[in-house]
Amino acid sequence: MRGASAFIAFALLAGCDTGLSTLAPAGPVAADIAWLWWVMLAGATLITVLMVVLLVVAFGRPKDTGSRVWTHGMGLWFSLTVLTALLAAGLWVGERIQPRDDDAVVVRAHAFQWGWEFSHEAADGTAVESNDLLHIPVGVPVDVLITSEDVIHSFWVPRLAGKMDAIPGRTNRTRIQADEAGEYDGLCAEFCGLNHAGMRFSVQAHANWPPDLNEAEQ
Template sequence: MRTGRLRWRFLQSDLSLFRIRLRQVSPLAVRLAPAAITPLVLLGCAAPLSTLDPAGPSASSIAALWWVMFWGALALFALVIALLAVSLLRPSALASIKPGTWIVGGGLVLPVPILVALLVAALLLGEQLLPKPGGAAPVRIDAHASQWQWRFSYPFIPDAASTSILHLPAGEPVDVVVTAEDVIHSFWVPRLGGKIDAIPGHTNIIRLQADKPGVYRGICAEYCGEGHETMGFEVRAHAPADYAATIGGQP
């Protein structure tokens, strides 16, 4: 019993010291901390492989979902930190609250609305990633992965193919039919859409669309051996009027 009391006293003294140190933190430092951290967090948002710099409808939905999840998680984090701060700085304010109230209020009433909102947002934005029926059939391109390169063929133009460069018509949906010849790879163009596995003996389809002409980077997102880091490719989106002529001139 005596040992337990001593441990409790030491814990109380540690908490008291922590409260004192928290009070000594400059309010200005607290206000400036987010301003100092935010640029570091956002440094990579406009990088060539950033999903937060979308250039197509699917990528825009993914980026929007990321931000919704980020702000939802931030709200829950702020709630937990606020409760922790109150418990440390004003313990008397929470001493009268019963444990059952904490469980119901802190574990259900407060987080559940945020989690439900995140679920609804995920369902709505995720549904936008699915191909919609009707309309003109999208352009089809076959993507073949092998150690360690990508080869693309264009069935609508006989014998047209390209290695490590994928040509798309800008502003139009394209179905990329992905497969592999040796091991499992993964096809990913972060600024245009999600990623999908390339599996030997099996085909997967992903729909991409580039809003405007430009050059985008793609990678293999599944470790596939010693040359994995070299298995990148370019996506070149062309004006629709120039697309067929460009593909026809490929080796």
Template sequence: MFQRASLLTVSTLPLASCSGDLSALDPAGPYAGAIANLWWIMLAGAAAILALVLVLFALVFFRPGFGRGLSQKGWMIAGGLVLPVPVLIALMIYGMAQGEYLIGAWQKEPVIARVEAKGAMWRWNFRYPDLGPDVASEETLHIPVGGVVEVQVTSDDVVHSFWIPRLAGKVDAVPGHITTLRIRADVAGRYGGVCAEYCGVGHTSMRFTVEAHPPELYEQRLTEMSVRGAAP
């Protein structure tokens, strides 16, 4: 039990910062940006509710007798429903709209590349079906910059979780089931990815790298991989 707790603590330490390779608040694409915006808006909503509560507390404290005209039941209704419900409803509507965006329900942008991602204790393997069955990479996912990439995620053994914090939200990798995730990088570079679901003693080392290439370099890189995979 102590070992599991320590592993979970270590694996989440890099996420505490607002910037960095594994920060969800430092987005490098529209999908991660939608999640970051949702986080900031939810923080603002929580701050608004807290501010209203503090204002009421200050009025009661500095103006004795304030609110005596309202019964206890009235205060419960006002404080428990009238005060937070409008803010919570607004947050819920915005969150649902962002969720629809993340799953591609109302997107018309075409998918320019497809990748199969398979997790296994404790590594990630990637295949590129558009270029043939032999084009594959391990621990490094290659994607083109500036376009939507569809990633089909599954697992070979236990439940893992596929997460690239700066490019998209996380999805579970379930044995015998394919979960589709869309990612997009607007800037070329390297991005960190992790398994975000505890999957055994090697969980903390189950990381991978995403290399986002300009389109021409992406094709060249995968052509090299294709030639190497076809070699005897």
């Protein structure tokens, strides 16, 4: 609590233009979640301050307040109200950022110990594969189909969206979207053995889709 305002200041300073910060969203999915975070932080700060005030006041003279005020009023109704509102907000945001059947661009991410094989469709419909670099278009939702070769990994591009696990035997789907062309950092978020820390990748968002990769390399 005592650091709450400092916390926000740090967050604003440190959050700017850093590769992996959830507080520097670069697309609508990550932006929605970041919004949710700031609202929750504000609420949590208020509640923490309230608790500290209640504790400080407790050290004054004994006060006869009646027990139902505490157990029912504060414990039940106050907490239920706050939590219901929060739950509703969470569900609303969660539904907004879900993958849905809207002809979004589909790309694939296949995780292995320790790296990523990505693929997207070229203009002629053939699959173009790339290692540790995922190509996506700018400004439209992109659904990533996530699979794993060996153990559980997790696909995470913090500035674009939340993470989704890569589980052997399953195909998971998550939605990302970048507002501007450029490169975004991603990493494996689920502990996957010796080189977990090095299991990084990039996402390249292209204004022209499908991209001409030969040109891009020059």
